[in-house]
Amino acid sequence: MESSKRPGGRSARVRDAVRQATLAELVERGYPGLTVENVAERSGVHKTTVYRRWGSVEGLISDALELAKDEPWPIPDTGSIEGDLRGIVQLVRTGFDDPELGPVSTAFVAAAVQNPDAARALHEFFVARHEQSAEVVRRAVARGELPDVIDVREVVRVAVAPVYYRLFVAHEPVSERDADRAADAALAAARAGVL
Amino acid sequence: MESSKRPGGRSARVRDAVRQATLAELVERGYPGLTVENVAERSGVHKTTVYRRWGSVEGLISDALELAKDEPWPIPDTGSIEGDLRGIVQLVRTGFDDPELGPVSTAFVAAAVQNPDAARALHEFFVARHEQSAEVVRRAVARGELPDVIDVREVVRVAVAPVYYRLFVAHEPVSERDADRAADAALAAARAGVL
DNA sequence: CTCCAATCGCAACCGGGGTAGCGTTAGCGT
DNA sequence: ACGCTAACGCTACCCCGGTTGCGATTGGAG
Numbered sequence: 366m367e368s369s370k371r372p373g374g375r376s377a378r379v380r381d382a383v384r385q386a387t388l389a390e391l392v393e394r395g396y397p398g399l400t401v402e403n404v405a406e407r408s409g410v411h412k413t414t415v416y417r418r419w420g421s422v423e424g425l426i427s428d429a430l431e432l433a434k435d436e437p438w439p440i441p442d443t444g445s446i447e448g449d450l451r452g453i454v455q456l457v458r459t460g461f462d463d464p465e466l467g468p469v470s471t472a473f474v475a476a477a478v479q480n481p482d483a484a485r486a487l488h489e490f491f492v493a494r495h496e497q498s499a500e501v502v503r504r505a506v507a508r509g510e511l512p513d514v515i516d517v518r519e520v521v522r523v524a525v526a527p528v529y530y531r532l533f534v535a536h537e538p539v540s541e542r543d544a545d546r547a548a549d550a551a552l553a554a555a556r557a558g559v560l
Numbered sequence: 561m562e563s564s565k566r567p568g569g570r571s572a573r574v575r576d577a578v579r580q581a582t583l584a585e586l587v588e589r590g591y592p593g594l595t596v597e598n599v600a601e602r603s604g605v606h607k608t609t610v611y612r613r614w615g616s617v618e619g620l621i622s623d624a625l626e627l628a629k630d631e632p633w634p635i636p637d638t639g640s641i642e643g644d645l646r647g648i649v650q651l652v653r654t655g656f657d658d659p660e661l662g663p664v665s666t667a668f669v670a671a672a673v674q675n676p677d678a679a680r681a682l683h684e685f686f687v688a689r690h691e692q693s694a695e696v697v698r699r700a701v702a703r704g705e706l707p708d709v710i711d712v713r714e715v716v717r718v719a720v721a722p723v724y725y726r727l728f729v730a731h732e733p734v735s736e737r738d739a740d741r742a743a744d745a746a747l748a749a750a751r752a753g754v755l
Numbered sequence: 756c757t758c759c760a761a762t763c764g765c766a767a768c769c770g771g772g773g774t775a776g777c778g779t780t781a782g783c784g785t
Numbered sequence: 786a787c788g789c790t791a792a793c794g795c796t797a798c799c800c801c802g803g804t805t806g807c808g809a810t811t812g813g814a815g
Contacts, residue, residue: 374782376792397674402772411794416773418792471673474729478670479592484731491730522730523722523745529729530721534669535686536679546754550718553752554745569812571762597802606764611803613762 382408383415384432387425388469396472399425423483426476430486433473434493446505450524450548453498457525458544461532474533495521502555512558519560524551577603578610579627582620583664591667594620618678621671625681628668629688641700645719645743648693652720653739656727669728690716697750707753714755719746 386408390399399422405412419425441452461467477487499517506513527547531537554560581603585594594617600607614620636647656662672682694712701708722742726732749755 372782375780376782379793395674400772412772413774413795414793421773475670475673477731478666478673478728479590487729488731491732495730519741522725523718523742526721526725526729526742527718530717530724533673533728534682534721534724535690535717536672536683537686546714547718549754550749551745553749553754557748557752559741559744559748570810571812574763595802607802608765608804609763616803 379408379410379414380418383410383419383425384429386410387429391429391472392465392468395468396426396475399472401425423476423480426473426480426483427486429469430473430483430490434486434490437497438494440497440500442501442504446501446508446510447549447552449501449505450520450552451545453501453521454524454528454544454548455541457528458539458541461539471533474529498525511555515555515558515560520551520555523554523560524548574603574605574609575613578605578614578620579624581605582624586624586667587660587663590663591621591670594667596620618671618675621668621675621678622681624664625668625678625685629681629685632692633689635692635695637696637699641696641703641705642744642747644696644700645715645747646740648696648716649719649723649739649743650736652723653734653736656734666728669724693720706750710750710753710755715746715750718749718755719743 383404386404387399390403390407394403401415401419401422402412404425405415408415415425419428438456441449441456443449443452461470473483473487473490476483478484495518498521502511502515502517502520505511506515506517524547527550528539528544531539531543551560578599581599582594585598585602589598596610596614596617597607599620600610603610610620614623633651636644636651638644638647656665668678668682668685671678673679690713693716697706697710697712697715700706701710701712719742722745723734723739726734726738746755
């Protein structure tokens with residue numbers, strides 16, 4: 366699937382240059398301002414080449430998402446489920462506050478909302494994230510902090526959902542306290558055996 | 561602000577035709593496919609007129625959102641907070657399943673993610689929704705079903721957030737059971753005094 | 756009924772994103 | 786080292802969303 370005929374040399378350089386340019390453009394202009402032409406100029410790769418290999422703006426996004434999926438992120442291990450879950454939700458919140466990471470992440474969400482390919486790629490991304498994050502819940506169950514018949518991924522979803530909801534749906538600010546409260550709410554539900 | 565010099569007659573006809581055409585286009589093509597040109601042709605209003613009064617695609621969206629905000633929606637009153645909260649979340653879920661309403665709502669979210677004006681308009685919309693929905697929580701508090709020192713709007717947010725999160729962020733399907741579980745989780749958190 | 760300004764329709768234009776055909780470069784197997 | 790061909794660069798072109806200037810229509814006050 367991923368085995369091209371010429372994976373190394375110039376092709377690899379072109380690929381990296383375009384990917385880097387895509388991310389830089391997303392930081393500066395966001396998804397609405399992302400255009401193949403700009404990416405081509407910034408990367409030094411010719412416009413037609415980008416069109417041939419990535420097809421369109423959506424292709425660029427999907428490719429960038431593919432990369433982001435593989436990068437693991439620092440799951441907290443504070444010793445208690447409260448601390449871990451709060452840590453995860455704060456990680457999400459601060460991620461979107463970050464001047465470098467925020468615009469890119471936002472662009473991914475924006476792209477996925479209106480493009481099926483990007484949506485699939487982002488879905489894969491979140492499947493991986495949920496799986497990684499659920500580890501803190503599994504540990505809590507092993508420690509006896511939580512009942513054992515719960516959907517570990519759902520706890521993560523319920524914990525982070527309010528942050529995303531505020532950011533991308535209701536368009537409200539998200540304070541540190543809001544994030545903690547979201548984590549606590551998910552935890553309370555898990556303890557009550559609802560999840 | 562909204563008092564034009566000529567609110568009636570031809571201007572009013574033009575306004576209604578464009579609004580209706582905008583919604584129809586959103587249903588058929590969604591936000592990415594929404595263009596002033598198509599709206600103009602469908603409505604029978606000339607292209608330049610649409611540009612003059614609405615400015616751009618974003619203006620059309622914001623105008624449509626303005627209308628949607630004023631429409632109240634049927635808040636359930638089942639007698640118990642479980643039933644009411646579940647009802648609200650199911651209302652959200654089925655709303656996006658609806659072949660007529662779904663695409664328009666989705667388009668609103670998509671537009672708001674990448675346009676500041678639409679984001680503001682959608683924010684206003686959700687402020688209104690939260691306020692209306694919080695009534696079921698207030699009733700529950702009055703009935704003694706919930707502790708009284710809670711943020712009534714936050715209960716609603718936590719309840720519906722997982723549905724939106726699945727739909728627009730993680731891009732996962734949302735089953736009827738998922739929706740109920742989200743409502744139950746918010747309820748458990750409220751009972752625990754977290755919200 | 757009359758007038759005038761607000762509003763709309765029209766045709767021509769513009770600019771940039773996206774495409775097509777073709778020549779050039781350089782991976783990579785031998 | 787050599788040659789084949791995948792992959793890239795270049796030019797020219799098209800298409801269509803968006804803009805502009807001006808003349809035609811019509812709401813609504815008096």
